[in-house]
Amino acid sequence: MTMAESQILPDSAAIPRSVYEISRLSKTYARNRLVALTDVNLTLREGEFVSVIGSSGCGKSTLLKIMSGLMPPTSGRVTLEGKPVTGTRADIGMMFQQATLLPWMTTIENIVLPIEIRQGKSAARAARARAQELLDLVGLGDFAHVYPGELSGGMAQRASICRMLITRPAVLLLDEPFSALDELTRDFMNMELQRICHETRATAFLVTHSLAEAVILSDRILVMKPRPGRIVEEVVIPLPRPRTLEMINTPEFGRIVAHIRDLLGKEAEQ
């Protein structure tokens, strides 16, 4: 059944060019000689939304850190827009599990921080208008000048989305960005994320624990298996875009979720 579904790709359009290319990637943590990743190969195409799903400790965060240039691989090759990744770059936007807003700066100051760090104070001042637009977009327009201590968890996470978007990154790397949120907020944020990715034509790579979240957002889902961490399956999600929350109740959605749960279950048994 998956093979049939896998063939549903945007047929008439030419295949978009690849943005990220990862080949034969391995990572062994020197400290404990732990093999976190072996032989990971993947390609991300422009505008694509790809999720990674897998049990805890299977190396998802490690993969993301290597892709973003936060950490070097032990072997293998990572290129972004044709250039090898050998450090962090301005065209990558990252979002972590925690919002990590700095408590001594107001929300809007936090959001323009990436600009300030890379381009200085005057560029940051110039970016404030755009920061305010982004805040309005995620419904935090009135909270630009409060300190993060006064934001709820979901509001802080929305603010950190704005901080990621302020530099207009071509690629978004998201490490369980919404796992700390309640389910309603999470659904809302997921739809926001889809809209943002669509509008900015950004390529997104999402690590998640939630099957439903992965299915509703992704064009493709990569299933990882631990010890040593590797990608064992790729599932193409044939649901049409734009996705809506109502799709969660369709039989097709249920079938896809069941299929991936099956794959994950099989991994767990081995």
Place this chain on the structure above:
Amino acid sequence: MTDTVSDDLPDTVWIEKTSWIDAMPRWLAMSLLFIAVVTLWDLVTRWGWVSPIILPSPAETLADLIFVGRNLITGDYMLGALWTTTKTVFFGFLIAASIGFLLGVLVGETKFGERAVMPYLVAIDTMPKVAFAPLFIAWLGFDIASKVALAAFIATFPIVVATAAGLYAASENERMLFKSMGATRMQTLLRLKLPTGLPYMFTGLKIAAVGVMAGAITGEFLGGGKGFGALIRQSASQMDTPRVFALILYLSLLGLLLYFTVVWAQRKFVFWNKDQRPGALG
């Protein structure tokens, strides 16, 4: 219409019980304790349980407090002594804060500092630092400089340790955030690690404020000079215990002033730190 609770029922507003000992306002709690201690003190001296040379009565002490207070207000020799000690404490604190901060950054930010400098600092810190007083006097003379040096010497170490600990305090996530923004080491230090470490540094400064007082007075005990410590020693050698008590009380005001200046600065600069519990005097 759905079933709703009838509006005639009274609101269930109730008052959380607090025991009377927790409900006391601070002024009352402090006054009560003060009265209790002074009464006990008065009884002990009145009934002759302790010799007046060891413990003067509250009345005698009060008389001396007034005498010393008058002397200070009229700008007599005691004010000069207090001024000398104040200068010693001030400069000692300033030097300790500057050197302590710089060493703390060296230790907390560079591997060299952590590996090479820190072990020596720990070794020196475990020594009884007061034992260095004769050295400082030999090097710097009987004037204020030797006392400043001892005070600064004692107060530096808590600031080094606190600053270094503060620089380690930024979380892994915050460090990754700065790295992913392409921040330089200097930017990470200035924009992330130092602000994160500020609460730690203020804790170090508070410990240093106490240490600098002890250092200044010890220096004046051992090295003479014109400070308050010398006055206390003189009065003690004359068995004038009420005077010693009175001088110590005035001296403690200087310590309190320094301490609460630090607390005030902390409130002002670390405005975001919500986990400072109220009532703990900062």
